[in-house]
Amino acid sequence: MCPHGRCRQPMCRNNLPAVTERSDVKGRSVMERLSRFVSFYEDELSGGLLLAVSGGSDSLALLHSFAGLPDAIKPAFRVATVDHGLRPEARAEAAMVGDVCKRLGLHHDILTLAWDDAASVSQAQARRARYAALAAHARAHGLTAIATGHTYDDQLETVFIREGAGSGLYGLAGMADVAAIPVWPEGYDLSLVRPLLTLWRNDLRDFLKGVGAEWVEDPSNTNTAFERVRVRNLLRDNPDEVKRLEGVLGHAISQRISDADQMTDWAARHVNFLIGGAAEFDVPAFLKLEPALRLRFLMALLTAVGGKEALPRQEKAEALIDLPGCEAGRTLHGCRLQVRDGVCLVAPEPVPLADVLKLEPQSSDVWKGRTLLTRTDNCAGRSLIASWETREVPRSLDRGSLPRYDIRHSLPVILNDAGEVTEVPHLEDGASVCPRDLSQARFYKLLQFKAQFFATESRQRESFS
Known part of the structure; x- marks a missing residue:
């Protein structure tokens, strides 16, 4: 969803047709495909999901399909809509999603972004702020994944655009079913999942018709000033090109999954x-x-x-x-x-000696994108966190048992008001700040390419034409 005013208009499809046999068939296909996705990635979804729903057809199909899952396989989830704070109509669109959730008995929240100068906000800045807000909200509610409504159309368009930009095999593998959140460190311990990636947008819209749902139409989807719209138009009128892209995508995904599996196994033995x-x-x-x-x-x-x-x-x-x-x-x-x-x-x-993090009681923060620091005490005042670097070794530590300098220099330490090291949380039991290194988990998440469901379903794709 484009966050700027030129890209949205109020809801459409106020006069929905009656459910037809075609939409009923499409609806069953959507639900069957989602059920297989949820079962395939049961472990990845077991920590609960935050569904990112804008009000467009793709994300509303995500919402309605998850709401319709059988209780036996339905993961815990809640819904959030991001109001980027850039368009006056965005609040009404978010409220519409809230009304849908209320009818379905689902938890829904509106996340509103604030800007010093909204007119200067780029799409990249809005995208990053959106994911950061979703990540913080998911974590606040104990959820471990964010789900988006990316479709098969989006996948093919992405591959076409990357191919034109000269991307290599890894880029031509497109989007994964499960990936790292594209913001860091806000995205630690969270995954991004794309449950609808094997489904065409038109099938999702037929599914929405079948459940009597309305959605918000996005005028930017027909604005040929955007590259993705031009690509979408080209692919819609060129089935031979679609078939060619599917071949490129299938080969690239197979190779990337193989490479990722090989490297994950290699790293476990050699890193x-x-x-x-x-x-x-x-x-x-x-x-x-x-x-x-x-x-x-x-x-x-x-x-x-x-x-x-x-x-x-x-x-x-x-x-x-x-x-x-x-x-x-x-x-x-x-x-x-x-x-x-x-x-x-x-x-x-x-790290420069002057870089200092101030950590409040009963709070957490990520130090330099590597280590989650959690302060567990209730003492008044902030803990001053800095990098050890060339600072003195505290008397409480045995100098003979310290890690070598090129490893220990970057460890976070706690300073007193005089700037002296009082604690090295990594090396002391019972420190007032508890450290958890994030590098290993992040490395494996970046190395992996979880697209096995997409690869399997694509090989078995049914034709609904």
């Missing part, structure tokens, strides 16, 4: 995660991998250890796949790589 989110891996084993696999491995590892939101630029990562110059040390994407005795250490780069 060791260390205190504070650093990692080390076996260099001889790494250099035996195909260059493309080394590249994907490095991109995921550097992003996780560096605590970054986005992957490094591919050309910069490619320059390191043979680890040139790493005996002396190389830096990239917030990390320092050092090869010694056949092992490559990937550790966070130094």
Whole structure:
């Protein structure tokens, strides 16, 4: 959904036709496909879902289909609509979704974004703020995944656009069924799921007709100023191109799933995660991998250890796949790589001594994108968190048992008002701040490509023409 005023108009389809045999057949197909998705990814959905519903046909189909699941397989979920605060009509659209949820007996919340200068907000900024708000809301309600209404149309359009931009095989694999939330660190411990990715938009609209549902029509879907609209029009009138894209997509998905499975298994045997989110891996084993696999491995590892939101630029990562110059040390994407005795250490780069996080009692925050810090005490005042770096070792610690400096320098420490280290939470039991490193879990989530359901269903796709 485009958040700007030019892209939305009030609800349409006020005079819905009676349920037809065609819409009933489509409805059964939608529900059967969703039921298989929920069963296939039972573990990933077991922590509960936040359905992101805008009021358009795709997300409303997501809402109605989840509401119609049998209780025996229905995961816990609630619904949220994001009002980007950029269009006056957005509130009414969100309220419409709320009315639907009330009729269905579902929990619904409106998340309103605020901007200092709404006129200058880009679509990328609005998208990031939307996912950050959804992530915070999901976490506040104890949910572990956010579901969106991406469709098969969206998948093919994405592949076409990426192909035109010169994307490689990994990009041509399109969107996964289950992926990392595209914001960090707000998205820690959360997944993004796309339950409708194997379904055409027209089938979802037929399904909505069958349940008597209304949706909001988006004028931007017919505005040819947008590349995606031009691509959508081209594919709608070109079944041969659709068939060709499906072949490209099928090949790319199969290869990427295979590569991801291979690398996940390889990493489990050859990568060791260390205190504070650093990692080390076996260099001889790494250099035996195909260059493309080394590249994907490095991109995921550097992003996780560096605590970054986005992957490094591919050309910069490619320059390191043979680890040139790493005996002396190389830096990239917030990390320092050092090869010694056949092992490559990937550790966070130094943090300026002046960088300080103030942590309130009974609160949590993510330090440098790597470590979740939770303060469990009720003492008054804020805890001052900084990176250890060159600060003194507190007297409470045994100097002889400390990790080596290139690992421990980036550990978060607690300072007193004089700027002296009083606690190193990673190394002390009973510290007032409890640390949990996020790098390992994030690395594996970035490395994986969970599209097995899409691949299976695509091979068995039924024709509804």
